Amino acid sequence: MSASSRILNLAVIPGDGIGQEVVAQGLKVLSAVLPQDVKLETEDYDFGAKRYHATGETLTDADLDSLKKHDAILLGAIGDPSVPSGVLERGFLLKLRFAFDHHVNLRPSKLLPGVSTPLAGQPEIDFVVVREGTEGPYTGNGGTIRKGTPHEVATEVSVNTAFGVERVVRDAFARAQARPRKKLTLVHKNNVLTFAGHLWTNIFHQVAAEFPEVTTDYIHVDAATIYLVTDPARFDVIVTDNLFGDIITDLAAAVSGGIGVAASGNINPSREFPSMFEPVHGSAPDIAGQGKADPTATVLSVALLLRHLGYESEAARIETAVSADLGERGDSVRSTDEIGDALVARVVAG
Amino acid sequence: MSASSRILNLAVIPGDGIGQEVVAQGLKVLSAVLPQDVKLETEDYDFGAKRYHATGETLTDADLDSLKKHDAILLGAIGDPSVPSGVLERGFLLKLRFAFDHHVNLRPSKLLPGVSTPLAGQPEIDFVVVREGTEGPYTGNGGTIRKGTPHEVATEVSVNTAFGVERVVRDAFARAQARPRKKLTLVHKNNVLTFAGHLWTNIFHQVAAEFPEVTTDYIHVDAATIYLVTDPARFDVIVTDNLFGDIITDLAAAVSGGIGVAASGNINPSREFPSMFEPVHGSAPDIAGQGKADPTATVLSVALLLRHLGYESEAARIETAVSADLGERGDSVRSTDEIGDALVARVVAG
Ligand SMILES: CC(C)[C@H](C(=O)O)[C@@H](O)C(=O)O
């Protein structure tokens, strides 16, 4: 493939609720920012509630084979109240993370100028959470006995391996090393979850020895939630387990502008399988189809996607455009489409 | 025992760091508020880091036998950096909760007038978290194989029983029923932790049928952290699992005045064993012995203790005193002792 005919081949999963609308804007901005010599090819996939109701399928082996062929995956949102809780989460979202070994779940939090936060005094917020994506309490290990009786026992097993912890901790150290402050915080609950806690803590210290420039510290997950609202500026890069990461990144999104602007990447750093990029928000069925959804989080997820594939300057252009747009947004109420258009105009001009 | 010679027999565990200082104020206020005909008897216990270093003991069977004889336990704080993480947590704090079956971990959050919060706009906050205290990921189930090798696997098992979930859910419904808003929110992660999630959700619905006046809803733990900073007024009573409760109550404390004022009770509602009351904050070794610690959380824990033992009007008098004190506190810097004295003066006058 010559430099004059590069191809960017994306799997696009609009999904449920507002997914369709926000993904359309993400793709619009992506097309506008890509260099002229890069050809964007996309294939749409119909995963989500509709397909589940029609066929009972969430994500088949054939689907996975087909998804594998793409450079990356862009997802809008999956989930609908008509589907029992857990079915699409376990059957699609988590299945995809596990199948494609998305062990680095990357969630940046940056409070941009002009963006409102529930915190008083507009604190400085600029950190990244590296959440482990394939282990911990998310493995689906566990079970139920005597279901529905007064003697029911249900267990959930958090599984943590040296292999799984080490690779994500190493990834987080590398990210910390590349940032100006070079600081990495381990968040866990090692005083109570002592088996997993010791594993995480020991590996964290081992890998730290390889990154002497990175300052490290440790905080219990409960205390981390306190700092996220009283002193978020103390964080630069955080590395944490799957469940703790789930919890603190929602809080992080809330304090740094809301889930309307929170982007995420489900990354396989080895690129053995395509990585998946998605807004942190859900399908928001209550506002679906009304052109009210904010596509910013999806557009920022496109930036993460581009950076992952090596399009650093294009990613930065999107982020600059979003920053400028949010800074000048004020109280104006704009439609999904209008926000997308404004961002397209900025990346084209930028 | 005649009404003219009632006895209140407390086990007092000052513990580590600031524990001694704050407990002294708690007892001062307790003595001041108790009716004249109630005789306060206290016995001090030396649990904590010092005893651990001297004897290697954290909490023996003989200790438990001795503690059992009291009406309730007041604790300052346990924990010191000189003790390896987990030793006092598992060996004392959690051992006591399990031994005395403290399954209702009660943590009220109320933003009192004049108290500052990291949230903008001084929102209304007045809710109670009922955290399960004897199950979930806190049971210590799990283990490690191939420790210290690249093939280490560490597991943590969350154990949830119908018996354990039902009793705490029922307790939470009763508390919700007794409050003006009569609203109960279940916080879990039932879309991912489906085994435990189904158990909690089913029992929640079953018990709800017995409390038709109580409005119910369900929120995932990650989303709950968002609401705690964007719309804390939506919560009245929350019931949740041990680990989720640990995490969200620290956040709840942070948004509603800080851990300096957060009280908690580790309650055995059947009174088969004495319940234990303690501030949510830790031992804060950095400020220990300097008379800087805020005893308010301990004093509020004394109020919870009194209410648990049936001294409702005395509990209310303490809460009123604390409210008034915080409201008029302004920016004044007062010592631990001065705050205690101010509260004593108010309960005596009140
Ligand atoms: C929908 C759910 C499976 C998912 C998770 O818990 O990981 C979501 O909350 C997220 O954070 O991406």
Ligand SMILES: CC(C)[C@H](C(=O)O)[C@@H](O)C(=O)O
């Ligand atoms: C110290 C620790 C064992 C404890 C817990 O996790 O329960 C503390 O964080 C708390 O919330 O009381």
